[in-house]
Amino acid sequence: MKFTKLYIPTLKEAPKDATLPSHQFLLRAGFIQQTGSGLYNFLPLGKRVLRKIENIIRDEMDRAGANEVSMSFVVPSELWKQSGRFFKFGSELLRLNDRKGNDYILGPTHEESVVDMVRGRVNSYKQLPLNLYQIGLKFRDEARPRFGLLRCREFIMKDSYSFHSSYEDLKREFDLMQETYSKIFTRLGLNFRCVEADSGAIGGSGSKEFMVLADNGEDDILISDSSDYAANIEAAKRAKRTCSAERPQSNGMLKFHTPNCSTIASVSEFFKVDPFYTIKAVIKKAIYEDRSEVVIFFLRGDDELQETKALNACGALELLDADEKDISEAKLVAGYCGPIGLPEGINFYIDSELDGEYEMICGANQKDYHAIGVSIINFNKDRFKDLVAVKAGDKALDGGTLSMTKGIEVGHIFQLGDRYSAAMDATFLDENGKAKPFIMGCYGIGVSRLEAVIIESSHDDKGCVWKKECAPFSVHIIVSNFKDEAQAKFALELESRLESFGIEVLLDDRDERFGVKMADFELIGNPFGVVVGKGLANAEVELIIRDGLIKEKVASSEILGKLKELV
Amino acid sequence: MKFTKLYIPTLKEAPKDATLPSHQFLLRAGFIQQTGSGLYNFLPLGKRVLRKIENIIRDEMDRAGANEVSMSFVVPSELWKQSGRFFKFGSELLRLNDRKGNDYILGPTHEESVVDMVRGRVNSYKQLPLNLYQIGLKFRDEARPRFGLLRCREFIMKDSYSFHSSYEDLKREFDLMQETYSKIFTRLGLNFRCVEADSGAIGGSGSKEFMVLADNGEDDILISDSSDYAANIEAAKRAKRTCSAERPQSNGMLKFHTPNCSTIASVSEFFKVDPFYTIKAVIKKAIYEDRSEVVIFFLRGDDELQETKALNACGALELLDADEKDISEAKLVAGYCGPIGLPEGINFYIDSELDGEYEMICGANQKDYHAIGVSIINFNKDRFKDLVAVKAGDKALDGGTLSMTKGIEVGHIFQLGDRYSAAMDATFLDENGKAKPFIMGCYGIGVSRLEAVIIESSHDDKGCVWKKECAPFSVHIIVSNFKDEAQAKFALELESRLESFGIEVLLDDRDERFGVKMADFELIGNPFGVVVGKGLANAEVELIIRDGLIKEKVASSEILGKLKELV
Structure with missing residues (x-):
């Protein structure tokens, strides 16, 4: 793909309100564009990354046996009145009226919709279990949208919902989803922890969050040094504290x-x-x-x-x-x-x-x-x-010591139980022919947020540092002078040969100064760069590993093989 | 894929308000589910078809050099006030307020958003042309949503917008898009015509519609028998009428x-x-x-x-x-x-x-x-x-005779000119350094509508008849008695061997009567069926071509080769 054929409006400066590196670099490198408070457009590079993230998630969800569906984003309020959340959800729920005055909401999550999708259609325990997922828009009217894609109002989420005839089977699926999420975040190259979590507005009997460890995270996580116990501070437990100082003595109250x-x-x-x-x-x-x-x-x-x-x-x-x-x-x-x-x-x-x-x-x-x-x-x-904020140094229940770190939530899995199915009268007949509410789980991943999280945990002072799994392109060819016939010919040939092996290439064919092209390579952050310049006369090009900006001279005859190996 | 692992809630009866075959069959066969007036969920089968349609469109748009982006669905009204459409669009435009009282709309189309995406970022004629597309949600608050996916309120659209430095270049892209759309609808197996059209609320200087010919179409199309002239009645021209009857005579008024x-x-x-x-x-x-x-x-x-x-x-x-x-x-x-x-x-x-x-x-x-x-x-x-409704039998401008047929609009391409860029002050510098508003085109395809259109033009009285390009599965294996070990073993082996060749298979492994499975095969409409039944004892299975329900005995050893050939 030629740079001149792709809309990549890079910027020298980020807006002042962009304080986090991911926010600054995604704006500057032309991945995203803000269109309103907490509202973003995805430009071609940003959309490419988004699709790669979505494909990894879709692939793992399909492997886990979940079925992809798509639920309407505009949801009749009636469903939310049945579950009781219409009045309880607070001001993050965006309510709206159509031309006839009927009331709707913009889905901030879709428990009600999915219950309605299954209710009356799944009638027997024989049709269970079932796990339905979608990758689509959500809207939450945040009081303070900020940090770019990390906390916006309209965002893309993968949400899935499972239906079971027993709590045991829910537990099995919950564990399967935990494993599936671990595979997804591992494939995305993230340093994450699965932690005990509070269930918030979704409700239910137990939940875990997937946290990417990052200095700029908004969440506090407590981690034990004696087991794999880790928890969001909102749900963290500790051993009961004791005190060596003397207890006061009195003669009664x-x-x-x-x-x-x-x-x-x-x-x-x-x-x-x-x-x-x-x-x-x-x-x-x-x-x-x-x-x-x-x-x-x-x-x-x-x-x-x-x-x-x-x-x-x-x-x-x-x-x-x-x-x-x-x-x-x-x-x-x-x-x-x-x-x-x-x-x-x-x-x-x-x-x-x-x-x-x-x-x-x-x-x-x-x-x-x-x-x-x-x-x-x-x-x-x-x-x-339990009311206390557990802190670093507190004893863990496992006998170890807790330490505190910062994290960004990228996934959350819930054991919902029958909170929604019971309220919405969604039942199945069990083995004895008795009607019971479905036992449900739900599982979310912040898809568009991930695009920012990846950069939050992988950047340097020059720009983005993409891992190859979700980089917009694998190889970025920088032609020093595209008007030089030999350089242009070599670059075009390298591009077409790499592409013939299915390797995605961005070829910077712009009529710009070398420094500008180099700066854009560093800012955009594709994993491998090839500089085709004066060295070509001596049958040499330069290979750059973006992570660390490691540079190496490579014989022009060997660069193709080298790149095939690296990618 | 096993039938029991996929959520396919087929129904015996369609709701009474479903009058068109596509609406009835997509509901009955478990492709879609209505969630409110003009609001639909896509169930797993419907979602599979949708993704295939999207992939064909994406593939052809990419080949034509367009860049995929994604624009926010919730759009600040400010942008629509700049273009002047906020007050002009009428009640189909859904307006809403956030928690702070700021006003937004749900995008019924995204001209304003895309102008804002390019404005101030593309500054020179050297950066043109540019064609940006997205596949995403739209909302139009139709007065009378009906006919299932054919006229709903929330729907999926592919919309693209091109930017040019001259009208000549716009015309070139407009022709390219016409060609691209023809490729897309041809790949989808549709019988369509590209017709002259009215530009409606989008505006601009000229537009063409892609119409799929279908008896249940809402549009009237006039077609000449002497050239490839075809036009929507809203834009149809005819030769000036004459009359052989005697003209009255008077002595002045x-x-x-x-x-x-x-x-x-x-x-x-x-x-x-x-x-x-x-x-x-x-x-x-x-x-x-x-x-x-x-x-x-x-x-x-x-x-x-x-x-x-x-x-x-x-x-x-x-x-x-x-x-x-x-x-x-x-x-x-x-x-x-x-x-x-x-x-x-x-x-x-x-x-x-x-x-x-x-x-x-x-x-x-x-x-x-x-x-x-x-x-x-x-x-x-x-x-x-020009005010007249041209009718069948009228003379065409080319000298031929016009006939009338019914069509369903699936695509619409517009030469917008500077209608939006001028109003929104979006300019570039031309070769002489003079600021000029962008010359724009825009191009839409009703993606979710296509799922219904395909069935509207390809069904029989038993159900859907999918073409292989966008069928949910290519092969549908019906096992007469899944408890019969030989039948189950053969079917499972056939499934896994077909899948190893990349052929998508739905294996009906349900514990249901043969008649039920057969009826569901006919209703769902995958292109090729294989019945594994008693004949297997004589090393025979039955192949069914869904289009026409043509049945043929095939040696069980030859069915794999036969299917590979057909698919």
């Missing part, structure tokens, strides 16, 4: 006057105890579908609240920081709030690690007073939830 | 009392003249962006108004029949309306064939009065437009 002690540090200082023996209160305003209310989360003084765990604990759509007005209206005392003696009707949760604790110090729910000798007993079991 | 002569038939009878010498008035209410008004179209008494031509003549968004109130408010007299002596300010158009006519009879714009001896002269040239 007592109130103490503690002026100016509204922080854990000052309380700890005042009583000369380790913060491990204090209890902190994090006061939030929880937004529900039909109301909002103050909710308090209690945890050890030296732990931090993990927001997603807190959200799951109280089941709210969203948690905001409570302001002074919220706190005073709830009749709470900021800085002096504790689990005992709260105003009636206040909702609260206590971190599970505090269950059964004694001789603790916490707020007395009275200005300038703390309680000592507090035992965390006699609370309803439902009050205890 | 006179008003005549003609009670109860409000129809052409009665006027013709009253004056004993051929309707050819009378003038009929068709009174419409024209809807514009900012107003509506009565418009009159005059044509010969024995001609009919062609609505699209009328719409183009007056430039309205829509034409409605004028009702009594509209007519009386415009001070017109229904049944007695003529081009001379109209109330001031009334807008009207006269069919070009009436230009210069004399001794005509028409309404006198007075109740119960007609005028005779009327000459159609002294009108502004702008009043004369």
Whole structure:
């Protein structure tokens, strides 16, 4: 393919709001173009990469026995009302009306659609299992679209949905999908981990995320040094903490006057105890579908609240920081709030690690007073939830030590169970002729996001460094002077011979300075470059390995063989 | 591929609103599923066909040198305001708002997006020509979605857009695209014609449609028997009509009392003249962006108004029949309306064939009065437009006779000119360094529609009859009794050997009655069937050619070779 026949509008500068390398380089190298907030066009190079990623995913999904389908992007809201998500999904769900006023959504995910695809058509356990996948558009109206393809609003996703007659069979498919995803991300040349995850708005009984390890990742991942345990901080577990410092002693629960002690540090200082023996209160305003209310989360003084765990604990759509007005209206005392003696009707949760604790110090729910000798007993079991943000250095459940790293989510697999099928009345007859809701799994990959993730984890200061599996072209021929007949002839012949072996070639035939062509080669990042220049007179060309920009003189008669070997 | 591993929910009955064979069979055979008004899901078989169609289109577009891209489906309205189409496109354009209240549209076509993709990036004539295409979703909020995939709201389209420095170069690309489209539709095995067309809401200076000839087509096509002239009725031209009947004679223009002569038939009878010498008035209410008004179209008494031509003549968004109130408010007299002596300010158009006519009879714009001896002269040239619906039997411009047939539009190519680039200020520098708007072409194919069109033109009363180029599978093996070890073994071996030659096989391994499997083979319509049944004991199987259901006994040792030959 000639450079002059392909639309590759490279840019010298990236827009200022592009802060990540993948965002900058994909824009500058002419792979993508922004068309609106969180909306992108794919230019020819970007589209080539996208198709290669899609083909690898399609190939592995087909091998795993999944069936490719395609569901409408505009979805009647009626289906989302049946599942109950129409009102629960929040503002990321884009709602729209047609000319007749009927309401629809733009699919942010397609559980409802796929249930409707199977409902009434699969009637017997004999027709199960079934795994249906599609590669297509999704829309999520993100509050803050950013980082180019990493967090946009319209994006391409591979989503699949499986149907089973039992949880055992779901588990089998879940494991198969985990294996399939590992194959896909391995073929894409990514350094990834499969981690325990929170299930978020999709719901269900268990989920895992595939995280590509990258410094610019938005997710925190905890990894054990003693097993293959790895988890998103939103779902990470740790061994119950202990403390070597002395536990305070008291003669039963007592109130103490503690002026100016509204922080854990000052309380700890005042009583000369380790913060491990204090209890902190994090006061939030929880937004529900039909109301909002103050909710308090209690945890050890030296732990931090993990927001997603807190959200799951109280089941709210969203948690905001409570302001002074919220706190005073709830009749709470900021800085002096504790689990005992709260105003009636206040909702609260206590971190599970505090269950059964004694001789603790916490707020007395009275200005300038703390309680000592507090035992965390006699609370309803439902009050205890996992709330803590696990941190680097914490002990893992396997006895090892946890470390923290950054990751970008590229895949997420869920054991949904019957959350959607039961709500939408989608049943099959089991071996005894009894109607049961389908047991479901669902499995997503961020396809367009992957294009950015690959560059986020493979670039240098000059530009993109594509692996050969998904590079736009395998070989990039740079002709020093295309008007030089010998150079042009050699390059054209090399191109056509490489192409005859099925090797994809980009031949830079532009009438541009050598430096410009070289800079574009480095920016675009095809894995192998060949410079056809003055050396050709001595039967020599230069081979460049893009990864590391390693250069080597090669006899012009040997370059074809060499490239065939490399590609 | 085993039938039991693929989701193929065949149905005994099609829904009642499915009136066309393609709609009925694609639903019944489990290719598609309706999810809402004009919204469809593609099931595994339907998706397989879709991908084959897409691959043929992609292959030919690539060969023609076009570059594949992908433009966002959600498009900022701002771009459509720049082109002026945001307010002009009418209710088929689906408008929506995001969480911040910004307005967007779902792309019904992507001229604005592609201009924005090139604007500011292509600066010189040296970077031209350029042809960018995509295969992706479109949404048009049709007033009456119907006929399954033939007229839905969300659909898949291949749209491409070319950019040129001159009209000559646009013409070259337009011809190349016409040739490319002919190759595509030929590969798809379709009986099609390329016809002159109206440009509709896309605009521009000239367009052609690709029509598949089909009894159930929505379009009327006129075809000459003396050349390759063919045209959509919306754009069809004919030779000026003549009449052998005697022309009336008068002594100049006179008003005549003609009670109860409000129809052409009665006027013709009253004056004993051929309707050819009378003038009929068709009174419409024209809807514009900012107003509506009565418009009159005059044509010969024995001609009919062609609505699209009328719409183009007056430039309205829509034409409605004028009702009594509209007519009386415009001070017109229904049944007695003529081009001379109209109330001031009334807008009207006269069919070009009436230009210069004399001794005509028409309404006198007075109740119960007609005028005779009327000459159609002294009108502004702008009043004369091509308004007639050409009909079968009319003379073609080439001297031949026109016949009429039905067609389904599958492609449309346009010479846009600078309609979008000028409005959106998208320019390049020509050889003299002068900024000029790009000269553009655009070219569409209804990809998902093609899946239905193929069946509309290739089916029998049992079901679909796929050509091998886009059949879901080439070979369909029907095992009479899959529990019979010999039958199962033979079928599995045949499947795996065919697949080793790259032949796609669907093996019906279901535990169903033979009749059910046979009916599904006929319904699904893969081109070649092999029945493995009792005959196997005598080393015989049955080969079925789906087109015509031609059956032939074949030695079991020869079936592989035979199928390789056929496929």
